[in-house]
Amino acid sequence: MAEKSVYTYRVEPQEVDFTLCATVSALGSAVLNTAGLDAHRKGFGVDALNRQNHSWVLSRMAFELDRRPGQYTDYRIATWISDYGRVLSTRNFTLADAAGEEFGRAVTQWAMLDLASRAAVDLSGVGREHADAIVDAPSPAEKPRKILSVTPVATAEHRVAYSDIDFNRHMNTMRYIDLLFDAMPLDLLASQRAVRLDIHFLHECRYGQQLTVGWERQGDTWLFSIRNEEREAVRASVEWR
């Protein structure tokens, strides 16, 4: 049975917001970099999968932050895979400061895509092959929640630009998270309250597409729906605690 892997990071100046604390998207970026690095080290990274014309696709993410570390702070991310289903693999993360105190956690669910057919690959076989990589530890937080419906009461527009896209010319995960936080009032973002983000990736948004970010508020929870020119692409909720 495998062990959790631990990677070290530092909050760099370009990762903080006006409060001089790391943004949710910068910490989320470190979480996803950790996933990529760990899969690569264990031989089932995107590079290895591409040789079989497969790739990992992030389907859902839950991200909880009790607090956001300040500029130049060292922190560690531990990661492990807890289980494979037929369609989704679950990769978990805890974020801890240099003293070992946990300040955040994430649960991500990934599908494997066949790049030729654009269909999901059945992970049953993959799960057996990679059984060595599975760690017998539960997810550190509730798995990504289903967001059943969003009825926007306000919207913002965004055209997918060069600075938004990844090597597939699709919108970057973290730029979606920026769009969510850009829609909320600055006082709330300055409040340093604990926060839980749930985000579902339904369809890709491509370079040049015009996106409509819609949202509604239910008490301390903000619900979001991002549409591209064709359909709903991302659904998310941000719960302030």
Add this chain to the structure above:
Amino acid sequence: MAEKSVYTYRVEPQEVDFTLCATVSALGSAVLNTAGLDAHRKGFGVDALNRQNHSWVLSRMAFELDRRPGQYTDYRIATWISDYGRVLSTRNFTLADAAGEEFGRAVTQWAMLDLASRAAVDLSGVGREHADAIVDAPSPAEKPRKILSVTPVATAEHRVAYSDIDFNRHMNTMRYIDLLFDAMPLDLLASQRAVRLDIHFLHECRYGQQLTVGWERQGDTWLFSIRNEEREAVRASVEWR
């Protein structure tokens, strides 16, 4: 007489564009972080200046890149101050790969602002105080060029959002550079041609302001003017070589 200082960096996954090479804004961010770090180490960083209610303000920047390093590449930035005028201090940079081959250079000019009066501080006295920090080496590239006028033939709109702002709640330098590159065609950005950027910061853009990015093309040079709701805030040129 002082020596050049050298700092080491690595191109992280969140710093690359769709070509998997570092973006101009990510490398520019490393240049400005180097300036901040070096000033801090030598006792005249923003932290020390703030105690006298002063701060450094970036006035102009010239940035030349022969090529852009790929993801996970190690590189080094050397920095030195070459001279002080009455209003502007000139800080220089060279960027080199792990083998020591130079692939980029920058010249930045900084004013010192009195935060109470919002006026520039006369640097004559400061120059004498910090004479030890001056390195007897010329700037590695032509100093930031004056951009006399821009007559936009096309425009894009951008509202200054949470993800754009620094601790002053002003638009970040690097987000301006993103706006310039977002306006150019993807083919050109994919071409990996050498590039020179000149950028002048005329006025601050604040959270919530609506910006108009205007541009015209003169051969291989793109000229930009960014206006906030009140006036022209930034002027820039991007020359493809």
